[in-house]
Amino acid sequence: xxxxxxxxxxxxxxxxxxxxxxxxxxxxxxxxxxxxxxxxxxxxxxxxxxxxxxxxxxxxxxxxxxxxxxxxxxxxxxxxxxxxxxxxxxxxxxxxxxxxxxxxxxxxxxxxxxxxxxxxxxxxxxxxxxxxxxxxxxxxxxxxxxxxxxxxxxxxxxxxxxxxxxxxxxxxxxxxxxxxxxxxxxxxxxxxxxxxxxxxxxxxxxxxxxxxxxxxxxxxxxxxxxxxxxxxxxxxxxxxxxxxxxxxxxxxxxxxxxxxxxxxxxxxxxxxxxxxxxxxxxxxxxxxxxxxxxxxxxxxxxxxxxxxxxxxxxxxxxxxxxxxxxxxxxxxxxxxxxxxxxxxxxxxxxxxxxxxxxxxxxxxxxxxxxxx
Numbered sequence: 001x002x003x004x005x006x007x008x009x010x011x012x013x014x015x016x017x018x019x020x021x022x023x024x025x026x027x028x029x030x031x032x033x034x035x036x037x038x039x040x041x042x043x044x045x046x047x048x049x050x051x052x053x054x055x056x057x058x059x060x061x062x063x064x065x066x067x068x069x070x071x072x073x074x075x076x077x078x079x080x081x082x083x084x085x086x087x088x089x090x091x092x093x094x095x096x097x098x099x100x101x102x103x104x105x106x107x108x109x110x111x112x113x114x115x116x117x118x119x120x121x122x123x124x125x126x127x128x129x130x131x132x133x134x135x136x137x138x139x140x141x142x143x144x145x146x147x148x149x150x151x152x153x154x155x156x157x158x159x160x161x162x163x164x165x166x167x168x169x170x171x172x173x174x175x176x177x178x179x180x181x182x183x184x185x186x187x188x189x190x191x192x193x194x195x196x197x198x199x200x201x202x203x204x205x206x207x208x209x210x211x212x213x214x215x216x217x218x219x220x221x222x223x224x225x226x227x228x229x230x231x232x233x234x235x236x237x238x239x240x241x242x243x244x245x246x247x248x249x250x251x252x253x254x255x256x257x258x259x260x261x262x263x264x265x266x267x268x269x270x271x272x273x274x275x276x277x278x279x280x281x282x283x284x285x286x287x288x289x290x291x292x293x294x295x296x297x298x299x300x301x302x303x304x305x306x307x308x309x310x311x312x313x314x315x316x317x318x319x320x321x322x323x324x325x326x327x328x329x330x331x332x333x334x335x336x337x338x339x340x341x342x343x344x345x346x347x348x349x350x351x352x353x354x355x356x357x358x359x360x361x362x363x364x365x366x367x368x369x370x371x372x
Contacts, residue, residue, distance in 0.1 A: 043326070256312060275299040299357055
């Protein structure tokens, strides 16, 4: 299944809003960073399990990469003659090819998918070699006449993608910190936590995808990253379609959270009701215009709070460069484009507040009084 994950345009400053992949890859800053998206998925969407699944699968991929890199170092440490050009280079070539591909590629796009396929092919071939008596017997034999087997992303020369690689002792290096059992445990943890029916944090996926993952892990014994590709892409597209637009509206176009908005709505209505009640009382008591000028205060407070609820934006806080993470918890706006966008909306919001407030004050201050 081809990934539809977008590729970031560049690593420089963005003159646009970030996309979901940039947020998940930690390439953005507050208030559109991964921490803010996590809070939004937890508190607003109530579906943080989908985000946790995506992050755990990405962590599983990183674990596999780390394992292969350490495996490559252990091969070079255990057989230094490989670097001199002599002997069999089959294992070293496979690991070398993967290391070059994974080092040169970005985290997304066609070349990333190619690198991920190579990593998964290597892990599958290593599993096959460990269960093959033939490969175990000949794993240490140097045979220069035999063409080196290659993983699936190197099949352009006609080699079979299922050719198993020779067995490699993953514990040959004293610096080896990730064992193959850790990768297996990581894959099983993802399966039992998110995917099996009745799981602790079960997420809803198409039944076909669930069946394929369960069969690959429990029956075929696979633990390579490609096992989760279909589910990862499905979850990414679901978050991109259902959650991410709302997240951008809340964090890139606004700077207050839902509890603050509700508090501002209630306080603003009370203040506006108090301002109107006071204004009518002063009119019917035929109070002087200088006395009625005090109505500016409750009208300004009421209009300001109602406008902030309507715009989901506190203009003064935006101009000061702050945004709310959670209720009454603030952080600085560090994303340049979002800062610029919030400032523009703050000025527009203040203009409307000034117009409405001036209209109400003029109406109730300059209208002739009449004592009843």
